Structure formats: structure tokens, C-alpha cells
Amino acid sequence: MPTIAADSLALQRFYHWERQAPTRIALTQPMGGGALQEFSWAQIGEQVRRMASHLQALGQAQGWEPGAKVAILSKNCAWWLMSDLAIWMAGYVSVPLYPTLAPETIRQILTHSEARACFVGKLDGWEGMKPGLPEGLPCFSYPLSPADAKQAYEGWDAICARHTPLQGEPLRQADELATLIYTSGTTGAPKGVMHSFGAFAWAMSAALKRIPMGEQDRMLSYLPLAHVVERVLIEHGWLHTGFSVYFADSLDSFASDLQRARPTIFFSVPRLWVKFQQGVQAKLPEHKLALLLSLPLIGGLVRKKIKKALGLDQCRVAAGGAAPMPVALLDWYRRLGLPVNEGYGMTENLAVSHITLPGQNQTGSVGPTYAGVEARIAPENGELQMRSPALMLGYYKEPQLSAEAFTADGWLRTGDKGQIDAQGLLRITGRVKDLFKTSKGKYVAPAPIEDRLGQFPAIEACVVTGANMGQPVGIVMLSPTAAAHSQSEAERAALGQALATHLDAVNAKLDPHEQLDCVVVIRQPWTVDNGFITPTFKVKRNRVDEVYGPQLEAWVAQRKPVVWGD
Structure with missing residues (x-):
């Protein structure tokens, strides 16, 4: 890793703002019912230091090892960021869920x-999650x-009331482990991606060269802070530049939260950009919008009005990522005067890999x-491989998987197929392996879900698919006996009805982003002759995706748990 300036590391950046801008409001937290709670850098410092004292005292009493792990299970809020800082200040490693x-x-x-230990914060489904916490x-x-x-x-x-603030400026070194970010792998089992303080600092320095940010900027935090993009852009962007962070209250209040924050920089996944577009089109049909935008004076007024209605009239940099952005969608926003920069990255490289250049149509x-x-x-399989000082240290307690993630000469295997043109622009063309992303930017490992779905007696073979869709979809082929008995x-x-009941049981065991929208029943046999099956009787996923x-x-638009696909 190149030399990282000590004053660019997360905690040191925090101490800088604590000293230089103690009274400036840094976080704005909705408390429900329209009430807001604001936190200055000094107030944040006071609470973080008291909580760090508590964590140190608890660690000493219980014999925690240096670098012990402390988890955060919560939706985004001011206390999430303060918890992370307290964990680091106390000398421990954070594990967001x-x-x-x-x-x-x-x-x-x-x-x-x-x-x-674990911070149990703002949650909507706590009753269902509670059994997951070890006694x-x-x-x-x-x-x-x-x-x-x-x-x-x-x-x-x-806790803060009964502890005195931790004194001084405890430091963490660039090569020290800062956090474990758990991400699903090809087996479906979460893997703990290890990242150092130095990797975060380098990632922010690289990001700021592409997209300048400063203390005058405003950002709305609403995508999970457990996700690498929100973690880098919001948390470390906030610490590095000192910009103001506003939090969303709930899904229902999101539109008003956006209006309240009026972010100058806004990142979202494709699914939300589509929802914004649909909201505009519901009030202003596309043909009418196109006509208005084509008129010189009126077009400018319409663009301003729409962006203000979205809460994005102050947005100077808009970005999308975590899943591919449809070209038509990008063109639509460009016509609206809100060009969206598309980025590419993964947890293993702190999401700092590629992004389109602001002001250029790429x-x-x-x-x-x-x-x-x-x-x-890679010439052998077309895989995109990359390296940078923001690469992970490896997967926690998984030396073999860590070794497999890198080539012999130290390049990260992304698992994505890509093409790089003469201008150095990257186009993602597919996956080397079966893992796919939904439009929400979440990885889905199909094999474990297929194992559960295939336990239904009438199913002979199944494939879970749905790259770039809101949720995965199960496509199943019936056994000859079941097909013969499903004519009437x-x-x-x-x-x-029986399959719908089975689907409910399967979904109940899955995380929300893995749950199947529906099961599509295909009665046409998948055979070697028609190209769906290999000679060793494995289903060809590419063929299934190509045909269906x-x-x-x-099929999903029918809004039925079971759809007959023939």
C-alpha cells in the first residue's frame, strides 16, 4: 500500500472536525412526527467518547482481545455513525449487519x-430478527x-450518562483492520470482507479526484450503511470532507426527507431512479413531457420544476450503481438536465473501481x-480483474477463499466479464460464475435457493434467475408424472396451491433480497437435445436465461405466486 497520510485516516479526520468546527451541525436525524434532532461535531464527539469509554470498560471486564469485533444491527441513523466511531476509538473492529x-x-x-457485543438500533422487523442474537x-x-x-x-x-468521555486522540494505524463487511458468496454463505483504515482513506482520496466534494455539500443517507457504497460515500465522505448528512425517516416519508435534505450529491440504485421516473410519468405522460422539453423557454422551466419536485434541484452530482443502469433510463435523465454518472465496484475493492466522468456522455x-x-x-475467460490500494485484506477466517479471490500476481478476480475500449471505458458483459445482482444491487447465490425449491416432489429441475430484476424468480420443470397429472x-x-405453500416456506428461510417473486412452471422437458441440459444432466443457466x-x-407482472409459463 502506498504511504497514507496519518491525518487522512477516519478517526484523525473526526478529531480534525471536532477541533476545527465544534459548533457546526454535522448530522440531522428525524425523530418521528416531523421532529428533528441535530448534532454538532462537538456533541458527536462528547457522545462517541462516552460510548468508547463504555466499550473499553466492558472489554477490560470481559477480557476482550485487541481488535475485538462489535456489531451494529440498525437502519441508518446518527447513532449508527457514532457507534462506528466509538468502536474504532475504543480500539475495536466494527461488524455492520x-x-x-x-x-x-x-x-x-x-x-x-x-x-x-451488538448495537441494536432502529429496526422495522425486530421481532423476527431477535431469535438471531446469541443468548x-x-x-x-x-x-x-x-x-x-x-x-x-x-x-x-x-450509558453515556454514566461514563466520562475518553480523553485525548486515540489513533488507529493505516494497516489496522477497521471493519468486516459481510457479503454473500457463490455458496450463499456470507463472507466477512476485511478492510483496513488505510484502504478507506485511499478510496476516498481516489473518489475525490473524480467527484470533488466539500464541507458545503449535503447528502441524504438512506441506503443501508452496511452496504459498501453507503459506507464509503456517506460515512467516510462525511469524515473526510465534513459535509452535512441528513437521514431518511422511513420509506413513507422518503419524498419529504429528500425535500428536507435537498442533497447536492445523490447516489441511488437503478430501481429507485426508475421509481422517480415512473412518478414523473404518472403525472406527465412521456409524449407530453418530450414536447414540453423541446420548447426552448418552457423546457427549462419544466426541468427545474421536475427536479424541485424530486428534491434534486440542488443536486450537482447524481450517480447510480450496484446494478446496471438501463441506457434508456440514463438518456431520460440526461434530457431532464440531471445526468446520472454510472459507477462500478464491489465490496472487495470498496466500490472504487470505475465511474463515468461527470460532464461526458459515456x-x-x-x-x-x-x-x-x-x-x-483475462484472456482465458474475459474476466475483469483489477487492483488498487483499496483492495480487501481478505475474507475473515477464510484463507482458501481469500487466496482464490486473487490471481497469482495479486489482481482481484471480480467474477464479472467485461470489455475495455480504446478510450479505457469499461463495459460489463456478464458474470463468469452464476452469482447475479438484482436491481437493488444485492447479490443472489442461486444454488442454495434451488436446493430448497427443488425439494418439492413435483419438481424435477429448477433454476433461480432474475439478474437486474427487483427480486429473483424460480423457473421449474415438472417431473413427467407431475406434468401428466396437471392437464386439467x-x-x-x-x-x-401446493407449490405456493412450498414457495412461502422457502421464502421464509431467505433474506429479503433473496426471496422469490414467483415460481414459473415450465412443462416442456429440458433435454440434451434442446440444449437445456448438459451431457452430465446439469441445467444450462445461460440457455434458461436466453429462452425465458x-x-x-x-410473468412477474401477473402478481401470482405460481405462474404457468406454457
Whole structure:
């Protein structure tokens, strides 16, 4: 790793703002019912230091090892960021969990990471998640935690009240482990991606060369902070530049949250950019909008009005990523005067790999590399490989998987196929392996889901697919016996009801982003002759996607748990 300036590391940046701008408002937190709570850098410092004292005292009392893991299970809020800072200040490593995980996944991550404690914060589905917390694990609640969590665990304010602030400026070194970011792998089991403080600092320095940000900027935090993009862009962008962070209250209040924050920089996944577009089109049909935008004076007024209605009238940099952005969608926003820069990255490289250049039309690609990032295409399989100082240290407690993630000469294997043109622009063309992303930017490993889905007696073979869709879809081929007994309406209805019940049972064991939108029943046999099956009787995923992919949207649009695809 190149030399990282000590004052660019996360904690040192925090101390800088604590000293230089103690009274400036840094975080704005909705408290429900329209109420807001603001935190200055000095107030944040006071609470973080008190919580760090608590974590150190608890660690000493319970014999925590240096670099012990402390988890954060919460939706985005001011206390999430303060918890992370307190964990680091106390000398420990943070383990963020998505606030929508199934209890089995929560337990798996907390056990695998050997988490010594957990912040249980703002959550919508706490009752379902609670069984995932190991018995006896010390937990702490936030002011916005569910009521029974606040009853069960000591609260943030009470803990801060009984501790004196940690003094001085405890430092963490560039090569020290900062966090474990758990991400799904090809087996479906979450892997703990290890990142150092130096990697985060380098990633921010590279990002700022491409997209300048400063203390005058405003950002709305609403994508999970457990996700690498939000973690780098919001948390480390905030610490590095000192910009103001506003938090979203709820899904229902998102539009008003956006209006309140009026972000100057806004990142979202393709699915939300599509929802914004659909909202505009519902009020202003596309043909009418196109006509208005073509008129010189009126077009400018219409653009301003629409952007203001979206809460993006102050947005100077808009970006999308985590899944491919449709070209037509990018063109639509460009006509609106809100060009969206498309980025590409992954947890293993802190999402700092490629992004289109602001002010240039590079639609159809994800742009060139960030400064300091190297990229190449492997000749044997077309895989994009890259390296930079922001690469992970490896997967926690998985030396073999860590070794497999890199080539012999130290390049990260992305698992994505790509093409790099003469201008250095990268186009992603597919996946080397079966793992795919939904339009929400979440990876789905199909094999474990197929194993569960295929346990239904009438199913002979199945494939889980749905890259770039909202949710995965199961496509199943019936056994010859089941196909023979599903000829009449009554037989289909009975089989469909039983399969729908099985689908509910499968989905109940999956994380939200993995749950199947529907199961499509295909009665046409998949054979070697028609190209669906290999000679060793394995289903060819590419063939399934090629034949059925164009019909997926229409099947999902039926809004039925079981769809007959023939």
C-alpha cells in the first residue's frame, strides 16, 4: 500500500472536525412526527467518547482481545455513525449487519465474526430478527430502537450518562483492520470482507479526484450503511470532507426527507431512479413531457420544476450503481438536465473501481478507472480483474477463499466479464460464475435457493434467475408424472396451491433480497437435445436465461405466486 497520510485516516479526520468546527451541525436525524434532532461535531464527539469509554470498560471486564469485533444491527441513523466511531476509538473492529436479515443469517454473522457485543438500533422487523442474537451477547439500544429492545437492553443515553468521555486522540494505524463487511458468496454463505483504515482513506482520496466534494455539500443517507457504497460515500465522505448528512425517516416519508435534505450529491440504485421516473410519468405522460422539453423557454422551466419536485434541484452530482443502469433510463435523465454518472465496484475493492466522468456522455459503459486503479481483461475467460490500494485484506477466517479471490500476481478476480475500449471505458458483459445482482444491487447465490425449491416432489429441475430484476424468480420443470397429472384446470389449481405453500416456506428461510417473486412452471422437458441440459444432466443457466429471460417481466407482472409459463 502506498504511504497514507496519518491525518487522512477516519478517526484523525473526526478529531480534525471536532477541533476545527465544534459548533457546526454535522448530522440531522428525524425523530418521528416531523421532529428533528441535530448534532454538532462537538456533541458527536462528547457522545462517541462516552460510548468508547463504555466499550473499553466492558472489554477490560470481559477480557476482550485487541481488535475485538462489535456489531451494529440498525437502519441508518446518527447513532449508527457514532457507534462506528466509538468502536474504532475504543480500539475495536466494527461488524455492520443489514437491518433486514433473516435471523439465521444474523446468528451466522455474529457467530462467525465472534462479535463480543451488538448495537441494536432502529429496526422495522425486530421481532423476527431477535431469535438471531446469541443468548448472553451484550447489547445496547438507541433512542430509536423498538420498544422491547429498549426494555431489554441498556440505552445509549443512559450509558453515556454514566461514563466520562475518553480523553485525548486515540489513533488507529493505516494497516489496522477497521471493519468486516459481510457479503454473500457463490455458496450463499456470507463472507466477512476485511478492510483496513488505510484502504478507506485511499478510496476516498481516489473518489475525490473524480467527484470533488466539500464541507458545503449535503447528502441524504438512506441506503443501508452496511452496504459498501453507503459506507464509503456517506460515512467516510462525511469524515473526510465534513459535509452535512441528513437521514431518511422511513420509506413513507422518503419524498419529504429528500425535500428536507435537498442533497447536492445523490447516489441511488437503478430501481429507485426508475421509481422517480415512473412518478414523473404518472403525472406527465412521456409524449407530453418530450414536447414540453423541446420548447426552448418552457423546457427549462419544466426541468427545474421536475427536479424541485424530486428534491434534486440542488443536486450537482447524481450517480447510480450496484446494478446496471438501463441506457434508456440514463438518456431520460440526461434530457431532464440531471445526468446520472454510472459507477462500478464491489465490496472487495470498496466500490472504487470505475465511474463515468461527470460532464461526458459515456452511456453504455461504467467509465474509466479511478486514478490509481488498474484494470485488465483475462484472456482465458474475459474476466475483469483489477487492483488498487483499496483492495480487501481478505475474507475473515477464510484463507482458501481469500487466496482464490486473487490471481497469482495479486489482481482481484471480480467474477464479472467485461470489455475495455480504446478510450479505457469499461463495459460489463456478464458474470463468469452464476452469482447475479438484482436491481437493488444485492447479490443472489442461486444454488442454495434451488436446493430448497427443488425439494418439492413435483419438481424435477429448477433454476433461480432474475439478474437486474427487483427480486429473483424460480423457473421449474415438472417431473413427467407431475406434468401428466396437471392437464386439467382442477389439477393445475391443486398443484399450484401446493407449490405456493412450498414457495412461502422457502421464502421464509431467505433474506429479503433473496426471496422469490414467483415460481414459473415450465412443462416442456429440458433435454440434451434442446440444449437445456448438459451431457452430465446439469441445467444450462445461460440457455434458461436466453429462452425465458425476455418473458420474466411479464410473468412477474401477473402478481401470482405460481405462474404457468406454457
